[in-house]
Amino acid sequence: MIDFAPTDEQRQILDSVDRFAARHLPPDEQQRRDAAHDPPYHLLPVMADMGLLALPFPARYGGLDGDWRTVALVQERLGYRAWMAGSLMNRALGFGGMSLMTYGTEQQRERLIPEIIAGRALFALALTEPEAGSDAAAIATRAERTATGWRLTGRKTWCSDADRADFLVVVARSARGAERREGLSMFLVPRDTAGLHMTELPKVGNNCLPSFDIGLDGVEVGAEALMGEEGAGFRHLGQTLRYSRSGLSAAAVGAAQRAVDLALAYAKEREQFGRPIGRFQVIGHRLADMQMRVDQARMSHLYLAWLIATDRDAGRHAAQAKVIATECLQFVTDHGMQILASAGYAAESEMQRLWRDARLYSFGEGSNEIQRTLIARAMGL
């Protein structure tokens, strides 16, 4: 039987997450950071001190040998209390840590997993290109062998955290003449390598997730920069998606519950026509629909975390949890805005920030159309 109730130990960890959020990212501080486009990178070592970044890693690298369900519960709670820290934790663990654990070399793991656990290493994924978004197999960035390693040339776009990351995980075509999925490889490129140029992209939301256009102008890296098997980049990317999609789904569910709670509180307090607006049936039903969507999304992400923790095949459920959670977040923030009306549209409102941020996730991290295609394929279509 699957038991979704947190253990005593997990409850203690979640209590510490609540204290962390209240101290470092209360709602007004998140509003300030969002308005100032000031990501809370300085909190990575704080999360490290709490042990949050050590949770999924083996003890031999300094990790806590934790259960993936604990990671998902923490992500959900961070999504509720401190969305921008939840997003940061997902980036720290996903593109870097779980990628290294899944297909990095032993030398890369020994060097970098302890740095991630200590909150000293951040990774940015440089996958998307101007002509290769959903169609990642269309990647045109080239990797050519040199006497000592590799030379990378091309252009990447929408690379989050690129200006702060210690390493860019660059996906490039290493086999000459290879087509589509064949011949893609992944490279760990230190951010300060000569030949890397970055330009920040202005955008409508997720102001604490800075995004960059990247030029790779003959960037030279050593042979040890290769991550995983040469030519297996496409497969390697697929192997780690379940972790990043689990983290994203969990954080999205937390943020969605936050939007429901904000809307519910407002519906109880705001009076029109001599009564709280929550007493109008249309508002009550809207809130009921919002809570039902969040509860369904929560079951889906917890089930995914259970599949991962128990080493079961999680491919289809990773896609499902991502679709359900991100569409739930969009649904509840959209309806939350309707319930708060002008109070939600005001710049100081937490709802408008959640609503703007939510819009990204039905196409970011693999669009929901592509997720549905993956689900249909897993169903034999």
Ligand SMILES: Cc1cc2nc3c(=O)[nH]c(=O)nc-3n(C[C@H](O)[C@H](O)[C@H](O)COP(=O)(O)OP(=O)(O)OC[C@H]3O[C@@H](n4cnc5c(N)ncnc54)[C@H](O)[C@@H]3O)c2cc1C
């Ligand atoms: C804020 C932000 C942060 C990002 N961070 C990163 C990052 O850190 N690293 C990184 O590499 N990328 C990042 N991305 C890129 C993101 O992953 C892409 O936006 C996403 O993969 C979609 O690609 P696209 O925007 O080019 O859309 P397109 O692929 O051009 O898609 C446009 C539309 O067509 C649909 N579509 C495309 N192909 C199909 C198909 N076969 N069937 C049905 N529908 C289809 C899509 O679902 C979408 O609705 C980020 C993007 C944003 C906006």
